[in-house]
């Protein structure tokens with residue numbers, strides 16, 4: 001299991017980290033402890049960190065990132081770890097993301113201990129008193145003035161990590177104002193739920209993978225055939241589009257040619273129209289003749305009876321003959 005504990009100074013991270021170590025057999029990696037050890041050993045890192053820490057400031061990102069990168073490589077961290085006090089800034093969180101990705105390590109959860117700021121000073125004062133009682137040396141930064149600076153740093157630089165990890169759906173927020181035992185129980189309850197959800201997701205993934213593995217050949221072939229068919233269809237539609245374009249082009253060309261001819265014809269218009277007029281006249285005469293013919297025939301039809309009447313009447317020559325007789 002790989003966890004991050006997030007919370008302001010005095011939130012109880014150290015206390016809860018120790019309980020998680022015992023329960024899950026993982027190591028606690030506290031950058032504060034590591035830096036204090038470096039200061040005590042007067043290593044180059046310790047020399048950089050000493051005054052910054054005493055004043056409640058933050059040690060440069062690259063210093064702590066390098067410490068953590070080395071530490072999670074060690075054998076005792078292979079089983080899992082709890083990061084306590086790291087990351088403390090967004091760049092540190094981003095560096096950790098890269099580091100874990102490179103090492104193919106998954107972060108299980110980020111546990112945020114949320115506490116009332118006004119309660120923090122009282123807690124730290126109590127811690128100092130207890131340490132003095134046990135005869136332990138008190139941290140240089142556990143004074144009310146430095147504590148308020150550490151708190152301001154937390155609000156400005158570390159609290160944005162709440163969004164960073166909630167965006168990644170890793171954040172678990174626990175009410176750190178409850179008694180220590182209850183906080184522990186709540187962390188365990190939520191972690192159990194996270195583990196269970198993770199196992200279910202893993203099982204579903206495995207199921208999908210094994211189903212795929214069961215029928216690889218059959219699945220592969222139809223996919224290939226479908227691809228081929230798709231390509232053929234595409235080629236066909238491309239070809240028909242090209243053909244349509246060609247036909248359109250040819251049609252346009254023909255129209256253009258015809259239009260040219262017409263306009264050429266229009267230039268010779270006077271002669272042509274004279275001929276045309278003649279033709280019209282001829283046609284007119286013919287039509288007139290036709291009309292006359294039709295009228296004659298009609299008249300003939302009508303005139304059938306009239307002719308008979310006329311035939312009954314004696315002609316002028318017949319009248320003259322009758323007179324002479």
Ligand code: ADP
Pocket residue numbers: 008009010031032033035052053054056057058059060064084085086087088089092141150
């Ligand atoms: P706290 O009780 O305030 O959480 P820690 O014991 O975690 O304190 O750290 C003590 C001091 O060590 C910090 O105030 C800071 O100066 C330095 N330190 C620890 N962790 C980091 C970090 N990740 N980045 C920068 N500085 C750190």
